[in-house]
Amino acid sequence: MTPPSLAAVLWDMDGTLVDTEPYWMAAETPLVESFGGTWSHEQALALVGLGLEDSARIFQEAGVRMGVRDIIDRLTDDVMRQLSQTGVPFRPGARELLAGLRESGIKTALVTMSMRRMADTVVDLIDFEAFDVVIAGDDATRPKPFPDPYLQACDALGVTPAETVAIEDSPNGLRSAVASGAAVIGVPLMVSIAGAGAHAVWPTLEGRTAADVAAVHTAHFSAKEPVR
Structure with a gap:
């Protein structure tokens, strides 16, 4: 055939x-730390390729006291800011x-x-x-x-x-x-x-x-x- x-x-x-994965990781750590938590490189790697809503729920489990949509918006804004500064990598x-x-x-x-x-x-x-x-x-x-x-x-x-x-x-x-x-x-x-x-x-x-x-x-x- x-x-x-x-x-x-x-x-x-x-x-x-x-x-852009390093941009996401750079946004994740300060988000978790702002709520008194810690975020490891291994935890960040586990999110690679995962849907943002699923990722947001994992951040909630890590102590981020924000809604799913608010977490997504904050991370997206941070990554977009980095892109605006560096262009398309x-x-x-x-x-x-x-x-x-x-x-x-x-x-x-x-x-x-x-x-x-x-x-x-x-x-x-x-x-x-x-x-x-x-x-x-x-x-x-x-x-x-x-x-x-x-x-x-x-x-x-x-x-x-x-x-x-x-x-x-x-x-x-x-x-x-x-x-x-x-x-x-x-x-x-x-x-x-x-x-x-x-x-x-x-x-x-x-x-x-x-x-x-x-x-x-x-x-x-x-x-x-x-x-x-």
């Missing part, structure tokens, strides 16, 4: 497209690959658990038309690791999951993308993605092209060995 053609690439944002090769996909006529979507206002800020700072669709944390019917955000992106793009490749950096994000039925590339950053189901693992996006992404898609849907 001929495998479906690659129609779209679905990008995670934090840690995959842009290296693209991961190596991410901008080039994204631009190459656009030039090749492949649709692109941003699928992030960050709030839409932050996702829109990042997209607006990119110096070309980067995405056809944005699915943010406040758009998702259920957060990652549920497949909903990726399925919503496919619906909005008018494609099936079998026509897509998703790119993710975290176990929660990978599980979400794999469950959606997409071919999935893992590009680890701060946490191990071993056992999370990536169909291909790339140490970096640097030097990667649209043809490389298409090769992963073809290999996966032809039931061949993953492309490494």
Whole structure:
């Protein structure tokens, strides 16, 4: 059977497209400490790729006496402030690959658990038309690791999951993308993605092209060995 053609690439944002995880961590510690608590690097790593509402509840358990929405707004404001000062901190090769996909006529979507206002800020700072669709944390019917955000992106793009490749950096994000039925590339950053189901693992996006992404898609849907 001929495998479906690659129609779209679905990008995670934090840690995959842009290296904003340190910004989140820098916002988390003073939040917890302002309520007399402590926050470790290990606790911060455990939140990578988790939906913001779930993360906010963990902060409440750590002693932050604020509502879920207030916690999300405070952290988002802090990260957006850092972005306004530094610009878009693209991961190596991410901008080039994204631009190459656009030039090749492949649709692109941003699928992030960050709030839409932050996702829109990042997209607006990119110096070309980067995405056809944005699915943010406040758009998702259920957060990652549920497949909903990726399925919503496919619906909005008018494609099936079998026509897509998703790119993710975290176990929660990978599980979400794999469950959606997409071919999935893992590009680890701060946490191990071993056992999370990536169909291909790339140490970096640097030097990667649209043809490389298409090769992963073809290999996966032809039931061949993953492309490494």
